[in-house]
Amino acid sequence: MNTRTLFLSPRVTATGHALADAARRRGMRVEVLRDWRVPVESRGAAGASLYAGPLFADAVAGELGLGLVEAPPDWLTRLPYELTYRDVEFTTLAEARQLRRPAFVKPPNDKSFPARIYPDGSRLPGPDAVDDDIAVLVSDIVTFAVEYRLFVLDGEVRTGSRYLTDGQLDVVPLTEDPLRDEVLDFAGRVTVDHGLPSAIVVDIGRLTDGNWAVVEANAAWASGHYACDPDATLDVVLQAARPAQEFTAPDHPFLRPLPTVIRD
Structure with missing residues (x-):
């Protein structure tokens, strides 16, 4: 029996449902937290993980004993111009x-x-x-013709999805997209040696002028999966939100600072 537990916020989304199903297939426990605090019996749960929005995660991650990795807030500004094609401050x-x-x-x-x-x-x-x-x-303002979400683990794209075309929702698995090879080629340039944690979501897109550019990076534990493979998505989430003591030195700079939560 898998001893890990995936915790979800009270607002369970389509991605939350998909991750819960994937977790149960592995024999994991899934627990929906009913309010913005962790029940006493679940605090410091062994093998905990979390899928939730940033505000909820800040409220409960400490009590769950979790570390949460994310990209540095100024990550986009550190990238060379040929990966962003815009100035970012x-x-x-x-x-x-x-x-x-x-x-x-x-x-x-x-x-x-x-x-x-x-x-x-x-x-x-x-x-x-x-x-x-x-x-x-x-x-600076740029226009993306098409945008993709990529769940990345240890520098490798584990799963991906197209999510926008010409600014409109257009969800298709990356495996079925005609630009798949171009997406993966550009992603390889972005995810290697550009200051990211071991588990992260990177959004990229092709601009209307044909150049590929990074849209942004997002925390895997808070990102929608669109048409990404739920099992591969779960792999990334479990790496991005896990017991704090499990993170090794390379990920320490990417741990989200968690606020002190004062309970009545």
Whole structure:
């Protein structure tokens, strides 16, 4: 019997259901947490893993004894231009509010405000809604003709899915996509020696001018799988969210800082 347990947030998504089914096929336990705290009997569960959004993960990962790896918040800014084909700046929301040009603005590793094109900085959420000092990525505007999600384990694409074409949802397994070889060729350039944890999701796409570029990197433990293979997706999630003591030195710089949660 597999002794691992996959924990899910109260809001179980299609990806959560798919991962739960894959986990049960392996003989794993699956437990849906009913609120934003971990039952006493589940705290520090041996072999725990988690699939959940960032806010929920911050609330429960510590009690589960988990480490969560993700890309550095400024990862996009570290990539060479030939992998992004746009300038990307890592700054604060307060600084981004001074923009006087259109730009794509997003929080790097959470969803504290919508990631989208803003006509200028005055359209960003104000300090009454989002703190001035949160980190943001400010990017030149580019147009992707097609976009792909890739679940990557130890530098290798384990499974992938097309998810957008011309900005519209268009979900197809990577194995059935005519650009599969180009996707994997470009992914190999991105995932080798470019500062990523052992388990991560990388989104890439082909621009309307034909060049391939990185869209962003996402935490595997919080990413939708679209048409990715659920079993391969689970492999990556289990590596990305696991007991903190299991992470070896190469992954330590990528561990998400978890807040101290004070319970009544």
